[in-house]
Amino acid sequence: MQTPVDLAQQLTRWGFGQALPSLVFTSRARNGDLQGQVVKRTTRSQDLPLDLFDQIRAAGPFAVEKIAHTTARLDVVREVLASPDVAVGQFTPDQSPFVRAASWAARSAPVGPITPPSLLAVEPPDHTRMRKLVTRVFTVRAVERLRGRTEQIAGELLDEMERRRRAGQPVDLIESYAAPLPVTVICEILGVPQRHQADVLRFGNLAAPSLDFGLPLRRFRQVEGALREFEQWLTEHIERLRREPGDDLFSQLVAARDDDGQPLTDVELRSTAGLVLAAGFETTVNLIGNATALLDQHREQREALLAGDAQWSVAVDEALRHDPPVLLTARTTIRDTEIAGVPIRRNRPIVTLLAAANRDPEVFTDPDRFDVHRDNAADHISFSSGRHYCLGAALARMEGDVALRALRERYPGLRVDHERARRRNTRILRGYAALPVVLEP
Ligand code: HEM
Structure with missing residues (x-):
């Protein structure tokens, strides 16, 4: 039961974390801030605002505006993300009323994918310790071992799609393929027993929007409710894995010890599982959908892939570069510093536009062209960079490779109904x- 204090704290969290940023961006966009306009434009249509990216890049290493320093240059994005002088989240060392209210409200917050102690929300030394342990389990070899199982899952989903096609039913690629594939793989990584998979899918679906911002209050409350339910489920799941470890990666993480013999705490384990689940729900699905739509628009490139004249792994990277699942990330300076030769004061937000850096003409020739033959496609920054570089990058690349290849091999003539795509x-x-498709073998 939610007490009045819990409710007040939840409303404060929503205000600071969702409503306020939305208001700030809207008002700054109205005042001509480029960064505010980027967020507004991408919310309305999701078409990348390439003209704004060019304007930001033309402003120098950073476009310096009221809200933030914003960068669209790949070298500068890398420098920001590698800097020891920046941190994830907001850094406000003074005890302003704002900070005091935010920490009061955080007391009853559920563990979420972007709140501490999530890897995405902590910095060294905690981040280093946690990340080292998670990396020990999440190795490239461990991911490669999942390839066979991923192929099997893709095959089963395609069989089901074929059944629908034969029955004359419409097929939405997101619902039937791009979403269930990564989610099933994540459930296996987390060692979710078959009988609990439907529950976990429900938590994931409800909680996944917590990776974004600007949620309406009702949605925010739903998200927090699902996070709480998931946390409760995880508490029991971790107990279960301690008693009877499986051969999944999460069982290994539960048992892992650092050099001092210390394991991850229960809340760190729950938070890591939550982040992995949310990432599985919200990102790889976009990679598979975006890449399918792009390949649909480029017949010769599709044919080159099917004929073996181009590599699927390059197509995956090129899709990640051209239409990245994550638009941007942000940091705050924790001391006065200088980045890319620009002095920046302490406590200043820096927005790194990953999607814009991927179109940096200094790095990518003819950057707006989608080209599966591009020899430096993998130089994109869609998985971020520096100490928060995506831990799931190898997994996402493997899943993208398997998913796109299996789909096109089964249906070389597949067509996307762009009119009805949403x-x-x-x-x-x-x-x-939604990405409705016409399946043609
Ligand atoms: C195409 C798919 C994916 C994309 C584009 C993507 C993108 C990203 C980005 C941009 C970040 C860093 C954000 C920042 O620097 O602020 C990140 C971090 C992370 N991602 Fe992914 N991700 C993907 C898939 C996955 C998957 C499948 C997993 C699950 C294993 C995953 C797990 C993580 C984790 C744990 C972090 C936090 C790392 C840290 O802070 O040290 N990601 N991802």
Whole structure:
């Protein structure tokens, strides 16, 4: 039962975390801030605002505006993300009333994918310790071992799609393939027993929007409710895995010890599982959908892939570069510093536009062209960079490779119904809500 204090704290969290940023961006966009306009434009249509990216890049290493320093240059984005002088989240060392209210409200917050102690919300030394342990389990070899199982899952989903095709039923690629594939793989990584998979899918679906911002209050409350339910389920799940470890990666993480013999705490384990689940729900699905739509628009490139004249792994990277699942990330300076030769004061937000850096003409020739033959496609920054570089990058690449290849091998003539395709209305996450396809063997 939610007490009046819990409710007040939840409303404060929503105000500071969702409503306020939305208001700030809207008002700054109205005042001509480029960064505010980027967020507004991408929310409305999800078409990348390439003209704004060019304007920001033309302003120098950073476009310096009221809200933030914003960068669209790949070298500068890398420098920001590697800097020891920046941190994830907001850094406000003084005890202003704002900070005091925010920490009061955080007391009753559920563990979420972007709140501490999530890897995405902590910095060294905690981040280093946690990340080292998670990396020990999440190795490239461990991911490669999942390839066979991923192929099997893709095959089963395609069989089901074929059944629908034969029955004359419409097929939405997101619902039938792009979403269930990564989610099933994540459930296996987390060692979710078959009988609990439907529950976990429900938590994931409800909680996943927590990776974005600007949620309406009702949705925010739903998200927090699902996070709480998931946390409760995880508490029991971790107990179960301690008693009877499986051969899944999460069982290994539960048992892992650092050099001092210390395991991850229960809340760190729950938070890591939550982040992995949310990432599985919200990002790889977009990669598969965005790449399918792009390949649909480029017949010769599709044919080159099917004929073996181009590599699927390059196509995956090129899709990640051209239409990235994550628009941007942000940091705050924790001391006065200088980045890319620009002095920046302490406590200043820096927005790194990943999607814009991927179109940096200094790095990518003819950057707006989608080209599966591009020899430096993998130089994109869609998985971020520096100490928060995506831990799931190898997994996402493997899943993208398997999913795209299996789909096109089964249906070389597949066509996307672009008229009826619908982009999502999220701000930072970019992908399709629906991608109706016509299946032709
Ligand atoms: C195409 C798919 C994916 C994309 C585009 C993507 C993108 C990203 C980005 C941009 C970040 C860093 C954000 C920042 O620097 O602020 C990140 C971090 C992370 N991602 Fe992914 N991700 C994907 C798939 C996955 C998957 C499948 C997993 C699950 C294993 C995953 C797990 C993580 C984790 C745990 C972090 C936090 C790392 C840290 O802070 O140290 N990601 N991802």
